[in-house]
Amino acid sequence: MAVTLVVPKSHQTGEYAPQGENAEAIPLEAEAGDIVIWDSRILHATLENSVKRDRWALIATFCRWYIKQGFDYPRAIPESMFETLDDDEKIVYGYCSYTPLDEFDKTEHESRNRK
Template sequence: MATDAAFYIDEIDKNGYCVIPGVFAPEKTSPALDYLSGYYRQEDLNPNTGSSQLDLGNDQIVWNLQNKDILFCDFLFGSPVIEEVLKAFLNDEWYKELPAEGPNYILHTYMARSGGHAPLRLHIDSLMPCIGPFTTAVSVLVCLERQDLENGCTVVVPGSHLSGQYVKPEDRARAIPVPANAGDVIVLDSRIWHGSAPNDSGRSRWLLVATFIRWWLKQGFNIPGNLPEEIYTQLNPSQKVVMGFCSIPPEDESDRHSAKLGLESLKPSVSAYK
């Protein structure tokens, strides 16, 4: 496992991305695919329930998968190799309140997407570029279906994570496709310029997109405040750390003075934090 993780860490260091084949078996990916297809058909009738269509050629999007079903949490925590990769890029070695062997990075956003007719423009997920060996965010893309150029696969500009620049429209000519099979995982240094090809195949291309960040950054949603109790109680302490429960900011100085907390701060329920 350590050897595998070291190989993928080196690939991400050099190129800004890697593909890890066969991480999740069909008995994992198939139920998730069935859930998303059914959920989207049902909830698209009501735009206020968490799914939406962006102006991206009828892309299908489902947000906050960590709240939908525990099966989606299995993809966040089900691969030791991916955890080692994430710790290598995002763990804070000075976070002494948590065990050094565990994660102290947190989840920023977790969504599912099936691309539509229009290509997804090149962008970065780290929000701002920076130069150097340290990134603030890593995106993990779990393929639930085969993705190729015909159905709008992910495209990247290798090495662009070290450019220190925002992407420009003309840079799309430098992008290369990243084909992958169901169960494969694509890991991106979130500074890399990436997007997707157009999907004119008539086929879906569902993938899960989990972006992880360093513990001191702001999460994209209030994940600790809104995680369902039935999900929370099924998570182990390290998984609750990743959800952000050990880095909740204090209410004020009468509460505490730091957002850097240890496992002893974890509470028996989500409501207990409120």
């Protein structure tokens, strides 16, 4: 079971996360297959990985189309890590897709198809 610490209502403060322990943090326990949803501004952290196995998480963030995504995983992941990924993991990291150039990229409009 993975444990994430969260500070309730911290997303409403408008302040940056202080470093170190936070007495207001509470544990949020999740098991494999669970879905946890929170505002990305909420203060959160993980505890030490006591099982010494990889802990995977799929993080989805919603934002406006013109806001740049956080990471370009296909260019950021070192070759040594890429070689260890199976096909499903490569799909999750975005090796089978690309970020659109603009709001017209990857869409079809009737007016664009006219001669």
